[in-house]
Amino acid sequence: MNAFAAQPPKNFEVKPKLDRSGTPIGDLLEISMGPHHPSTHGVFRMDVVLDGETVVKLKPVFGYLHRNHEKIGENISYLSSMPYTDRLDYFCSMTNNWAYALTIEKLAGLAVPERAEYIRVIMAELTRLQSHTCLVGFFVQDMGALGTPMMYAFREREKILDLFEEVSGARMMCNYMRFGGVRVDVSDDWIARTKQLVADYCKFLDEFETFIAENEIVLARTQGVGVLSRELAISASITGPMLRAAGVNYDLRKVDKYGFYSRFNFKVPLGDHGDVYDRYMVRVLEMRESIKILDEALRDIPAGPVMDPKAKLRGFRPKPGEVYGRVEAPKGELGFYVISDGSPNPYRYRIRPPSFVNLTILEDMCLGHKVSDAIVILGSVDIVLGEVDR
Amino acid sequence: MIDEGLKSELQKQGVYVTSMQELYNWGRANSVWPLTFGLACCAIEMMAASMARFDLARFGAEVFRPSPRQADLMIVAGTVTKKMAPLVVRLYNQMPEPKYVIAMGACAISGGPFKQGYNVLKGIDRYLPVDVAIPGCPPRPEALLHAIMTLQEKILNQKLTGPDRPRHLNADVEGEYPVPTYGPHDLQPSKNSEVWQPPPIQR
Numbered sequence: 001m002n003a004f005a006a007q008p009p010k011n012f013e014v015k016p017k018l019d020r021s022g023t024p025i026g027d028l029l030e031i032s033m034g035p036h037h038p039s040t041h042g043v044f045r046m047d048v049v050l051d052g053e054t055v056v057k058l059k060p061v062f063g064y065l066h067r068n069h070e071k072i073g074e075n076i077s078y079l080s081s082m083p084y085t086d087r088l089d090y091f092c093s094m095t096n097n098w099a100y101a102l103t104i105e106k107l108a109g110l111a112v113p114e115r116a117e118y119i120r121v122i123m124a125e126l127t128r129l130q131s132h133t134c135l136v137g138f139f140v141q142d143m144g145a146l147g148t149p150m151m152y153a154f155r156e157r158e159k160i161l162d163l164f165e166e167v168s169g170a171r172m173m174c175n176y177m178r179f180g181g182v183r184v185d186v187s188d189d190w191i192a193r194t195k196q197l198v199a200d201y202c203k204f205l206d207e208f209e210t211f212i213a214e215n216e217i218v219l220a221r222t223q224g225v226g227v228l229s230r231e232l233a234i235s236a237s238i239t240g241p242m243l244r245a246a247g248v249n250y251d252l253r254k255v256d257k258y259g260f261y262s263r264f265n266f267k268v269p270l271g272d273h274g275d276v277y278d279r280y281m282v283r284v285l286e287m288r289e290s291i292k293i294l295d296e297a298l299r300d301i302p303a304g305p306v307m308d309p310k311a312k313l314r315g316f317r318p319k320p321g322e323v324y325g326r327v328e329a330p331k332g333e334l335g336f337y338v339i340s341d342g343s344p345n346p347y348r349y350r351i352r353p354p355s356f357v358n359l360t361i362l363e364d365m366c367l368g369h370k371v372s373d374a375i376v377i378l379g380s381v382d383i384v385l386g387e388v389d390r
Numbered sequence: 391m392i393d394e395g396l397k398s399e400l401q402k403q404g405v406y407v408t409s410m411q412e413l414y415n416w417g418r419a420n421s422v423w424p425l426t427f428g429l430a431c432c433a434i435e436m437m438a439a440s441m442a443r444f445d446l447a448r449f450g451a452e453v454f455r456p457s458p459r460q461a462d463l464m465i466v467a468g469t470v471t472k473k474m475a476p477l478v479v480r481l482y483n484q485m486p487e488p489k490y491v492i493a494m495g496a497c498a499i500s501g502g503p504f505k506q507g508y509n510v511l512k513g514i515d516r517y518l519p520v521d522v523a524i525p526g527c528p529p530r531p532e533a534l535l536h537a538i539m540t541l542q543e544k545i546l547n548q549k550l551t552g553p554d555r556p557r558h559l560n561a562d563v564e565g566e567y568p569v570p571t572y573g574p575h576d577l578q579p580s581k582n583s584e585v586w587q588p589p590p591i592q593r
Contacts, residue, residue, distance in 0.1 A: 036481055038426045038456040043474055064474045065430055068507030090431035154441035172528060386430055
């Protein structure tokens with residue numbers, strides 16, 4: 001079957017219960033969840049219409065964190081946008097940096113030294129580990145397990161942030177990659193400690209999975225909830241773990257083979273049902289694959305320079321043209337579209353954020369479920385508002 | 391006021407004397423409950439501060455309350471956009487007195503790296519009285535701990551009576567701050583001149 005021949009979307013509208021004469025029983029209740037709500041993961045608002053406790057309509061409202069990212073990017077030089085990309089998805093600054101650096105390298109035709117490519121892979125996979133770990137913490141918190149899973153997740157996150165801080169000088173906003181390489185080299189000692197961390201991470205994942213994966217409450221709250229069909233996922237251009245949980249084998253690390261991902265041996269975990277549990281499980285399995293990639297990358301990393309000698313940081317003016325570059329960020333396809341007119345600033349600077357696109361089908365997943373399930377479904381989408389609103 | 395020497399002498403005998411003001415401030419300073427209120431990147435560092443490694447609980451401030459009606463402290467953690475600013479002021483108005491504000495990060499102080507943006511409020515101090523400001527983008531969790539300690543010091547030195555008493559003990563002033571509305575170009579009014587009094591620019 002051609003997966004891209006999408007079926008017409010099912011009519012998900014849920015009719016309110018009617019009595020014999022055809023008048024609705026009871027009233028519909030419209031509530032506004034957010035922008036200040038502890039489980040909307042930031043300043044995000046859902047206008048929910050409820051029949052009893054069942055969601056019959058849901059309207060996502062964005063824009064509470066619109067920080068004019070693209071407009072600012074068109075008024076500053078190419079390199080000055082690099083620290084702004086950190087603040088897109090503030091959990092994953094390294095992958096954001098990589099996506100932007102990759103785009104401009106494509107535009108300017110810069111080559112990246114081998115060691116720098118390895119460092120990029122290591123950083124991106126560490127980012128994926130900490131992003132997915134935190135997501136699982138938040139997500140279980142949304143189901144009512146206040147505190148403890150978050151404590152576990154943040155404990156591990158701090159260890160990864162220590163490594164980031166050592167090479168880049170900042171915990172969260174790393175601003176580490178440059179066009180044509182990375183800013184500073186990593187030391188042998190750093191690599192040894194990263195190896196140790198990766199070895200320990202397996203134990204942590206085992207522990208974390210023991211508590212969550214077969215927990216009765218987690219199973220009851222997530223299995224069969226928020227099912228996203230394969231057809232809808234493809235036609236709404238969903239990417240990342242959400243798409244793979246719906247059973248579509250599409251991972252840019254395999255499709256584009258950017259960086260040196262073709263050299264590593266890893267699998268793409270796929271879901272079967274497309275429900276919330278599959279989305280959780282796909283992320284857990286992805287972390288295991290990330291550990292495999294990290295093991296190989298840390299073993300094989302060659303010596304050498306980390307910057308392309310032709311790369312010019314000051315007075316950088318790429319030739320006119322347009323380019324689209326994308327990477328597989330932990331949340332999905334993160335793309336940058338840049339038009340250059342030969343001046344020091346981009347003429348057009350556009351970001352394709354994964355969480356924004358993944359959020360567009362929130363209503364389809366929530367209709368017919370209880371309002372407390374809508375929270376869990378939103379948690380499984382894994383949104384970061386810095387990226388949604390830009 | 392009781393003599394300090396006599397006080398310590400009495401303490402040695404097992405008699406503790408204090409004033410109402412000291413007792414009240416001591417209690418408040420060690421149970422500052424913040425509002426669970428994350429706006430942007432700084433909120434992640436705020437969460438990290440409340441987690442195991444940094445452990446905000448040592449300062450009695452780990453009880454993040456999701457409802458403004460139960461909170462004492464608003465940590466404005468992140469960029470305040472013009473769409474969000476009225477809601478921030480409304481949340482502040484819903485908090486019970488005595489209440490405090492920490493402006494966390496460059497964005498909450500001045501708009502930070504996004505200051506040029508057409509949709510970004512250039513500092514929450516235009517609408518709310520900020521007690522402690524933490525620079526950084528984002529500030530480290532240690533910086534937030536320092537801010538909490540600074541705030542505790544401030545609370546401990548508050549007078550309950552006299553002309554320096556806090557706003558909520560003064561019956562003459564309005565309890566709530568005006569909430570701005572969305573105007574055609576900007577927020578209306580664009581600042582609350584009661585709280586925002588920048589020094590005049592010398593040229």
